[in-house]
Amino acid sequence: MMMVRKSKGLGERHQKILDFIQEYQRKHKHPPSIREIGENCGISSTSVVNYYLDQLEKTGHIERDRKISRGLRVTGVNASADTLRVPILGPIAAGLPLPELQPGVSYMTDNEANAVDVARSLLPPKEKGNDLFALEVKGDSMIDAMINDGDIVVMKRAVEARNGEMVAVWLARDNEATLKYFFKERDRYRLQPANPTMKPIYINKDEPLEIKGKVVMVIRKVEVMS
Amino acid sequence: MMMVRKSKGLGERHQKILDFIQEYQRKHKHPPSIREIGENCGISSTSVVNYYLDQLEKTGHIERDRKISRGLRVTGVNASADTLRVPILGPIAAGLPLPELQPGVSYMTDNEANAVDVARSLLPPKEKGNDLFALEVKGDSMIDAMINDGDIVVMKRAVEARNGEMVAVWLARDNEATLKYFFKERDRYRLQPANPTMKPIYINKDEPLEIKGKVVMVIRKVEVMS
């Protein structure tokens, strides 16, 4: 029988358990029992589940209320069953370069200070959230995209896009960042402002076009007293 | 010993149990046991708790997974510990009248179809959410408020506002609804569009000005494939 040795961080079994707990919690609105974890992760003995749970607790991935039935919960990024915590990687403004995104890396953090919580119901059901990030709009340069100073733009990392999607791009030509609707045409790309009264930008296909991500959502918090 | 007879709807004991479940869930991230409910609600017997729980289940206030430890959850508005479900009361467009709001009534619903879930962390911590509602913007009439067709506007019911707050008002004079920044001046109200290039509307204080609510948040979901 094969064994899964953890080289660094979590073994795949740890990960599977963690995922299962989250999925179960989301589905049933209460945590799973040790035995349920075992059954769904191919572990026949409750003690083995307990064994892994202990490790996950030591490494800080879960918390447990000992002696309490189903008294366990995942901590950190995916702590909530109903929201995703999306990290705010930085500002976005016409003159500012867009933050560098390492592919394959989750930008997730559990730091509430630099993140926005987004209800899962507002995103596609299958969205895992690992390649989501957010930018805070600075200045008025995005008004043509109907986006205001202070708005939070939630994006999904991408290097290409389909027609009609709104993308964040770095225009090397003009040395600026912008949010535009993306259209691929015969031999060029058309970047269309959301505001229909404004003219599109055309980029030849041989020019560099750095798509950083697709806009998924825009959130504007309005100041309200009382 | 006094008894609490339920005349209509929930008795105070039902309410107390309901509140306790929610509070407990928010605090511990897992539901309470029957005995814990009893201890914290001044009920000495588990069967009595079970008795009330059965009623709450029949009336649809909670759901139970029988035989499963701590397998209970509140349904409806406050189902989630991390999000608030805000009902979408209807469309908002220049030509359409704004929906009537009964003061003191919670517009909350558990119907997911006509509601948006908003992360509690995006709202003031004390926000209970009882006078929140949302409107779906139809058409381009709100572009001067940087609000697009299809956007969801989350609002808080109000009949008056402070300077600088964005309000939804019904302009009886022009027979239309609009979203504007509100300023009270000497003998008039100034309704300022978000777009600085557009001119404000002035309303004399003796003219009717129907403020329906303050804008708390704007949510724009952008179409993204894949």
Add this chain to the structure above:
DNA sequence: ATAATACTTGAACATGCGTTCGATGTCAAG
């Protein structure tokens, strides 16, 4: 090889916790 560590098993145990039931108390209607 050998030892040490990591992983797995199955079973037994103790108790947390939902369920059920008979008895009792309270109140309104007949």
Add this chain to the structure above:
DNA sequence: CTTGACATCGAACGCATGTTCAAGTATTAT
């Protein structure tokens, strides 16, 4: 007063569930 619906209690029952342990198997290091 009697009756019946509602509310409360306490205790017992039994399964669900976390805990523990002794022993076995794999993987890596020495």
